[in-house]
Amino acid sequence: MLTDGDIARLYRVQAPRVLAFLVRRTLEPEVAVDLMAEAFAQAYRDRRDFRGDGDRAAVAWIFGIARHCLASYVRTEQVERRALDLLGVERRPLTDEEHERMERLADLGDLGDALTHASDDLAIERREALRLRVIEERSYADVARRLGVSEQTARARVSRALRSLRMSPTFIDLRSQLDHA
Amino acid sequence: MPETAETFDLPILAEIGAQLHSAALAASRGRRPLASRRRWVSRRVGAVALAIGVVATPAIAATELWQPILGRPSLHNAPTSTSTTTPEDTELAVLGVLRRSQSNADRGPAVAALLGNLSSEQAGVRPESVRLLDGTSGQEAALVSVASIDDGAAGVPAHVEELCLLFGQGSTCGDLEQLLTGRLFATAGPRQLGLVPDGVAQVVLHYANGQELVAAVHDNFLAPRRFTWVEPY
Numbered sequence: 001m002l003t004d005g006d007i008a009r010l011y012r013v014q015a016p017r018v019l020a021f022l023v024r025r026t027l028e029p030e031v032a033v034d035l036m037a038e039a040f041a042q043a044y045r046d047r048r049d050f051r052g053d054g055d056r057a058a059v060a061w062i063f064g065i066a067r068h069c070l071a072s073y074v075r076t077e078q079v080e081r082r083a084l085d086l087l088g089v090e091r092r093p094l095t096d097e098e099h100e101r102m103e104r105l106a107d108l109g110d111l112g113d114a115l116t117h118a119s120d121d122l123a124i125e126r127r128e129a130l131r132l133r134v135i136e137e138r139s140y141a142d143v144a145r146r147l148g149v150s151e152q153t154a155r156a157r158v159s160r161a162l163r164s165l166r167m168s169p170t171f172i173d174l175r176s177q178l179d180h181a
Numbered sequence: 182m183p184e185t186a187e188t189f190d191l192p193i194l195a196e197i198g199a200q201l202h203s204a205a206l207a208a209s210r211g212r213r214p215l216a217s218r219r220r221w222v223s224r225r226v227g228a229v230a231l232a233i234g235v236v237a238t239p240a241i242a243a244t245e246l247w248q249p250i251l252g253r254p255s256l257h258n259a260p261t262s263t264s265t266t267t268p269e270d271t272e273l274a275v276l277g278v279l280r281r282s283q284s285n286a287d288r289g290p291a292v293a294a295l296l297g298n299l300s301s302e303q304a305g306v307r308p309e310s311v312r313l314l315d316g317t318s319g320q321e322a323a324l325v326s327v328a329s330i331d332d333g334a335a336g337v338p339a340h341v342e343e344l345c346l347l348f349g350q351g352s353t354c355g356d357l358e359q360l361l362t363g364r365l366f367a368t369a370g371p372r373q374l375g376l377v378p379d380g381v382a383q384v385v386l387h388y389a390n391g392q393e394l395v396a397a398v399h400d401n402f403l404a405p406r407r408f409t410w411v412e413p414y
Contacts, residue, residue, distance in 0.1 A: 004202065004205055004206060004271060005269060005270035005271045005274075006270070007202075007205070008198070008202050008270050008271050008273070008274030008275075009270040009273075009274065011198045011201065011202075011274060012198065012270075012273065012274055012280070015194050015197075015198060016189035016190075016191075016194065019189065019194070020189065033193060033197070036197075037197050037201070040197075040198075040201055041201060044201060044202075044204075044205040045205075086208075087200075087201065087204035087205060087208060088204055089197070089200045089201055089204050090200075091193065091196065091197055091200070092193070092196070094193060095192075095193075098191050098192070098193055101189070101191060102191070105189055
């Protein structure tokens with residue numbers, strides 16, 4: 001059994017790691033934050049059901065919940081918010097700075113070559129947005145200017161491109177490498 | 182600079198953590214979740230300020246024992262004991278100011294004077310938890326975690342795990358629930374001051390005559406420097 005204090009302590013140490021795990025798999029910062037929050041909300045809800053012993057078991061339990069949330073998202077394309085709704089937790093959108101820091105956390109820049117090959121099947125507009133943002137590492141403002149669209153549209157194109165690429169074999173292999181780096 | 186999970190301290194993480202914890206605490210006590218009642222404001226700027234503050238005030242080696250004078254021993258009015266334990270995890274989870282290392286300023290003369298406001302009602306005072314709040318404005322206050330407070334009232338159990346705000350004119354203490362529900366505030370003469378959890382960048386003070394005052398938060402602490410009354414009651 002875990003206490004509120006145990007979960008709070010786990011959150012302090014493990015939330016960034018869980019978030020990194022999720023953003024590397026979803027490639028979508030907003031989605032990753034929601035999944036992370038739902039995972040910890042479920043941990044608070046189910047803390048009395050934990051039967052493990054020690055921190056390592058508790059960390060494995062948290063990551064197990066996060067994997068379950070991720071699998072549900074991949075299956076349904078929707079973030080389950082049942083535990084968050086039960087607790088009444090809402091959050092604001094990420095700031096630009098937070099968005100960009102999460103992209104760096106996901107090591108998207110290191111995926112450049114893989115993206116070059118894997119993006120061949122994407123629509124031209126999405127591929128171009130992805131190339132400018134991830135491979136050339138330009139700011140969203142710059143990407144938007146070069147594509148002649150709003151920053152919001154540029155961000156959406158990159159997000160959709162990454163979502164399309166998420167299940168490609170090249171990506172799955174790279175995600176695995178990143179997790180073991 | 183590459184990001185790593187070890188150095189990843191986004192404000193949104195602290196905000197969600199504080200919300201989750203306060204909501205879980207309320208739920209476990211059979212109360213309505215708090216999220217819908219609190220007004221959260223982005224603290225992007227606050228987080229930057231906090232980061233600068235941490236860099237500017239180097240941490241003291243954890244091994245260096247600090248034994249400040251607490252209360253007023255000459256008047257036989259001093260806490261009955263101190264403690265080397267850390268504050269509760271639940272408090273650390275929602276107060277970034279407690280999670281940062283103790284600095285030289287936290288052990289400086291301004292804080293030493295404020296620690297004189299502790300009294301014999303308190304036991305298990307944690308010197309390592311003492312933090313100087315808003316040390317640059319001349320409106321200093323100090324935060325200290327205390328294991329228990331017994332005011333001696335017959336039939337009233339001691340309060341446990343309290344957070345005390347010490348300021349020039351006195352002190353106020355409260356538990357985690359008071360902190361999370363916006364009730365760890367004090368009025369001292371012309372000043373108002375308070376402690377708020379991570380994720381709160383501003384607090385809007387509402388007055389009976391309908392006026393509002395927006396106060397910025399630094400290091401989980403707010404203390405508007407001065408008030409300007411624009412119309413009487």
